[in-house]
Amino acid sequence: MGKVLREDDFGSDQDVAIEKTFQKGPWTPAEDQLLIAYVDKHGEGNWNAVQKHSGLSRCGKSCRLRWVNHLRPSLKKGAFTDKEEQLVIELHASMGNKWARMAAQLPGRTDNEIKNFWNTRLKKLQRLGLPIYPDEVLEQAMNASSQNGQNSNSLDGTTHHHSQESLELDCLEIPEFDFKYLQLDNCSSYYQSLLRNVPMGNIMGSPYMSPNRKRLREPETDFLDTDGYATNDEQNAQLWDYPQFHVVPETHLLGSDATYSFPPSGPEAEKLELPSFQCFDPPGDWERLLHSNPMPFVEMSDSTLVQSPPLADCPSPGLLESVVYGSSGEKQATNTDPDSPLLQSSLFGHIELTPAATANNTETDLVRFGPTTSSERRTSLESGDWIRQLLGEDRDYHTK
DNA sequence: AACTCTAGCAACCGCCTGTGT
DNA sequence: GACACAGGCGGTTGCTAGAGT
Numbered sequence: 001m002g003k004v005l006r007e008d009d010f011g012s013d014q015d016v017a018i019e020k021t022f023q024k025g026p027w028t029p030a031e032d033q034l035l036i037a038y039v040d041k042h043g044e045g046n047w048n049a050v051q052k053h054s055g056l057s058r059c060g061k062s063c064r065l066r067w068v069n070h071l072r073p074s075l076k077k078g079a080f081t082d083k084e085e086q087l088v089i090e091l092h093a094s095m096g097n098k099w100a101r102m103a104a105q106l107p108g109r110t111d112n113e114i115k116n117f118w119n120t121r122l123k124k125l126q127r128l129g130l131p132i133y134p135d136e137v138l139e140q141a142m143n144a145s146s147q148n149g150q151n152s153n154s155l156d157g158t159t160h161h162h163s164q165e166s167l168e169l170d171c172l173e174i175p176e177f178d179f180k181y182l183q184l185d186n187c188s189s190y191y192q193s194l195l196r197n198v199p200m201g202n203i204m205g206s207p208y209m210s211p212n213r214k215r216l217r218e219p220e221t222d223f224l225d226t227d228g229y230a231t232n233d234e235q236n237a238q239l240w241d242y243p244q245f246h247v248v249p250e251t252h253l254l255g256s257d258a259t260y261s262f263p264p265s266g267p268e269a270e271k272l273e274l275p276s277f278q279c280f281d282p283p284g285d286w287e288r289l290l291h292s293n294p295m296p297f298v299e300m301s302d303s304t305l306v307q308s309p310p311l312a313d314c315p316s317p318g319l320l321e322s323v324v325y326g327s328s329g330e331k332q333a334t335n336t337d338p339d340s341p342l343l344q345s346s347l348f349g350h351i352e353l354t355p356a357a358t359a360n361n362t363e364t365d366l367v368r369f370g371p372t373t374s375s376e377r378r379t380s381l382e383s384g385d386w387i388r389q390l391l392g393e394d395r396d397y398h399t400k
Numbered sequence: 401a402a403c404t405c406t407a408g409c410a411a412c413c414g415c416c417t418g419t420g421t
Numbered sequence: 422g423a424c425a426c427a428g429g430c431g432g433t434t435g436c437t438a439g440a441g442t
Contacts, residue, residue, distance in 0.1 A: 026410070026436085048427070064428070065411070100430055111430075116409060119432095123407080 023057040027066050031056055035063055036071055069110045076108025080117055088114055093137045 023031070038054040044067065047060035056063060069075075080088065084106055091102045099111035099118075106114065125132055 024412080046427080060427075061413095061429095062411080068429095069410075097431065112410075115431075120408060 022051070022059045022062070024062075027058075027070075031058065032066070032071060035066060039067060039071070065112075069112050074108055075110065080109075084109065085117075085121075088118060089133065090137060092118060093133050 027035075034054050034056050035050065035058075038050050038056075042049075042053075047064040049060075050056060050063040051058055051060060058066070087106060088102060091098075091105060095101055097115075097118075099115040102114050103109055103111040122132065
């Protein structure tokens with residue numbers, strides 16, 4: 001049973017001075033029944049009234065969360081299917097950590113479920129030294145970039161040019177790359193099955209392989225050699241003919257608590273959240289930055305643009321380096337100039353950058369990503385069966 | 401068998417937005 | 422416009438089961 005706390009312990013902005021106590025912690029079957037009975041009778045909503053009329057000693061927020069995440073009849077339980085996994089990857093690539101929006105496209109799945117799934121997956125990938133997004137997703141994003149650079153077709157069929165305003169709105173909409181044509185079966189599924197089925201010891205390379213153990217604990221600091229480059233993991237990935245991906249790595253925001261390191265090291269090791277891609281946001285200076293120093297982006301053989309943080313002064317080079325150095329050999333993305341704008345830009349804030357954002361982010365069409373208001377965020381997607389348009393109406397999310 | 405560690409999951413927290421007054 | 426309130430969202434934390442030592 002959870003502890004009891006006062007209503008004003010629930011983080012409400014309001015100064016609720018009610019001495020009423022609420023239950024906290026895991027829900028009991030009896031509580032679930034009370035909540036189900038209440039919702040059956042009164043419907044969803046007005047969650048604070050639940051506590052008042054149902055006899056539950058739970059705050060409204062807790063009731064809502066319990067209903068939405070666990071008690072709704074339409075909920076789908078069990079592991080994510082391959083299609084669901086693919087869709088989550090695609091959606092995350094296009095919208096970042098917008099779990100609720102993703103949940104809207106995954107019938108029966110909750111935002112919390114998707115969030116947990118993604119974070120778990122993220123940790124796995126980070127540990128394995130594998131990039132977060134399949135190559136195809138990024139490639140599609142780049143292709144979309146070349147198309148969107150000329151005009152921008154919104155989902156309602158209208159075409160508009162990139163005024164600043166429209167750009168800001170565009171960034172809220174789903175980019176027009178067509179996941180329907182992604183060959184994810186050859187990539188993501190492989191990738192996913194790898195994550196699911198391959199014993200950790202095998203993936204981690206011979207130093208950690210053991211025929212007698214299903215799983216070996218992997219030293220999280222052994223991903224990089226002394227130069228900070230990927231070692232066994234990446235090499236083994238190549239030996240195993242894993243599909244190679246290119247990603248924008250974590251940024252190293254010096255002096256920022258938004259730093260992500262890969263592999264995790266030091267105090268940041270406990271902070272593994274990696275909400276899509278991150279990049280620096282030198283205020284108002286993106287264009288100048290890119291024209292003056294194109295080094296942050298590295299042209300790969302398949303024309304995929306990847307961003308490289310400066311290696312100098314980076315305590316732990318990112319995943320990109322693991323991939324770039326491991327897969328392209330001599331194509332080394334080095335920018336060791338401590339005066340590099342990118343490095344200096346680390347003093348500024350950052351923006352979230354998904355492949356979709358990258359796709360829209362040409363040298364001439366640089367936008368600040370992220371909606372300015374929540375209404376923009378929400379309305380930009382509410383209308384849409386866009387994902388069904390993109391993915392095809394015949395997708396069956398309920399089959400396993 | 402006891403202990404340690406980790407993944408997965410459920411729940412909470414704080415902030416934000418929309419709505420009604 | 423200011424305020425109160427309800428609800429939603431994303432980040433974070435804590436618990437538990439299972440695997441490894």
